[in-house]
Amino acid sequence: MEEKEISQAVISRLPRYFRYLSELKYAGIERVSSQELSDIMKVTASQIRQDFNNFGGFGQQGYGYNVEFLHNEIGKILGLDRTHHLIIIGAGNLGQALANYVNFERRGFLFRGLFDNNPDLHGKKIRGIEVQPMESMEMFVKDNDIDIAVLTIPKTEAVTVAEQLVNYGIKGIWNFAHVDLNVPENIQVENVHLSDSLMKLSYNISRFELDNTK
Amino acid sequence: MEEKEISQAVISRLPRYFRYLSELKYAGIERVSSQELSDIMKVTASQIRQDFNNFGGFGQQGYGYNVEFLHNEIGKILGLDRTHHLIIIGAGNLGQALANYVNFERRGFLFRGLFDNNPDLHGKKIRGIEVQPMESMEMFVKDNDIDIAVLTIPKTEAVTVAEQLVNYGIKGIWNFAHVDLNVPENIQVENVHLSDSLMKLSYNISRFELDNTK
DNA sequence: TAGATTGTTAATCGATTAACAATC
DNA sequence: TAGATTGTTAATCGATTAACAATC
Structure with a gap:
């Protein structure tokens, strides 16, 4: 068909x-x-x-x-009848906030792992899940049937980490890093560029005021 | 012209x-x-x-x-040559994460206030700024030349809070609540619907797999 | 059967791409 | 002047809206 x-x-x-x-x-x-x-x-x-x-x-x-x-x-x-297993890379403020976001579970997006480079965070628990070092990522992805990776790391690391994740077999990336990832076309990327969004708001505020002074 | x-x-x-x-x-x-x-x-x-x-x-x-x-x-x-003063409504995980996001300052978006209904949070400091009760919002907006409000509160509250903010004189709303706000057209709204974004990713993952089984 | 409302084709509108004359 | 590359008009493509026949 x-x-x-x-x-x-x-x-x-x-x-x-x-x-x-x-x-x-x-x-x-x-x-x-x-x-x-x-x-x-x-x-x-x-x-x-x-x-x-x-x-x-x-x-x-x-x-x-x-x-x-x-x-x-x-x-x-929308694929909400199936279950997705996701990990979050980057346990900073945003990563932790997303990890705590219980509503995603309701739609079948199960939070399974949290990774960070910072040793101070290792072992810290968010919703019962320990922050692990990045080195554990490969094994974890393969062992736990992870299909979505959430990137909340600085843009300097994001591109290489994304490439690694692709090699580990991830299917989709939810990218919060402010950079365009370069991945094969069989990998789905959904970008959330917060500062872009804020700039659009800024534009619309400025433009509206301009329009009104005419 | x-x-x-x-x-x-x-x-x-x-x-x-x-x-x-x-x-x-x-x-x-x-x-x-x-x-x-x-x-x-x-x-x-x-x-x-x-x-x-x-x-x-x-x-x-x-x-x-x-x-x-x-x-x-x-x-x-994009209006980045001017300064915007913003407040965050909702000091949960996401609100705190955004409050900590120093990069916005660089582009002229100055974080000025943080509000929450939860008394347990009142007085807690994020980047030197104390969480205040919602009742203080009106005065604060008017006294501090606030033009942008960031909504990180549950959707049940978002609509009414948005209406209040409009009355207090806000110009733009950065809306993270999962609901469509109803504001006059002179007020700019920029939505960040995280779960919508995640669903799009989910769709694209499912669709790609479907395409490949054909 | 009559009324309502979809599914779908056709018309319109807007956004993207192509082409090239203007000009640095 | 010759070459490069913009600014801009025209052509194409795609998305939205309108219209209406099909059908519940």
Whole structure:
């Protein structure tokens, strides 16, 4: 069967659909039309239908979409029906914060290991998991079926550590280091560049003020 | 003078240009052509020229772009030539991690206050700044010329706190809460939805494996 | 059956890329 | 002046929106 490639623009919207559907489901709402979703989510009904139809028909003419079914299907598309094992590289403030983030577990992202170069941190426990030296990483990844690595280390180290992780068999990298990683295309990278995000905010604040002085 | 609206697609690319130009500048490189930038950044030279020309001509035919000048101009566009005063609402792990993030200061984002509902945290100091109760927020924002609020509180509180902050005169919100805020359009919101990002990574990992079993 | 709403095709809009004249 | 490379217009590509036939 020929699968058409789904654009990243569509993918980016899926988690937001998923979130709103969770809420509707939680509120006990059984069905929803693209028009109703459009009203609460502030996107066009047309886009909603197009997006869903990338993955096959989830709705029914004259009825709309069953909330629970749709929620479940989008979850499956996002791979939330499976379990991911993740390690965090870099036990600084951000690494520890993410390690403590219990909500990820709920969606199947299981925090399994935490690594850092700093010997002072070794043995320190976060949510029951000890910080280990970087040297233990290879063995740990291989022994524990780790598929996602979270990089919260300085950019100077990030590129080489990423390459190592790829060699150890990792499948995806959640990259918080402020640098572009260079990995084979079979490895998925999702960047969270916080300072980029802050700069965008800064731009929009400045631009808005400029617009208003005209 | 008529200013054409710049698309957010262009804005999103500016911080990355800025980053690469910082590196070139730091490496002592004086000039760069759109083609050279294209090679290292893996975007088309055409896009680079189009992007820059949204803001007027920064280059010179036959020569290319002066790295330092271009770096500086993009910094100005991003509003990095001014100072922002920010407060963080929510002194949990993530809030503390961001408060400790010294790099933002370098770009003119000055961390000024930290607020939390939890009395156990009140008085605790992060980088010399005491956690204050939420009740002190209003006065503090007004007295200290705060223009950016960072929301690292649970989504249940985020919407109302955002509304309060808007009333206190904040200009921009950096929102880490997993909810869409509802603020007037003169208030800039930049969302960092970590779990959305993780879901995208999850999708891409799943999708890649699916593609390979075909 | 009549009404509602999807799935899907067609039209539009916007963003990216290509091409080249302008000019340093 | 000749060569290089921008700035900018035109062409293409892709994503969004509109429209409506299919169908529950």
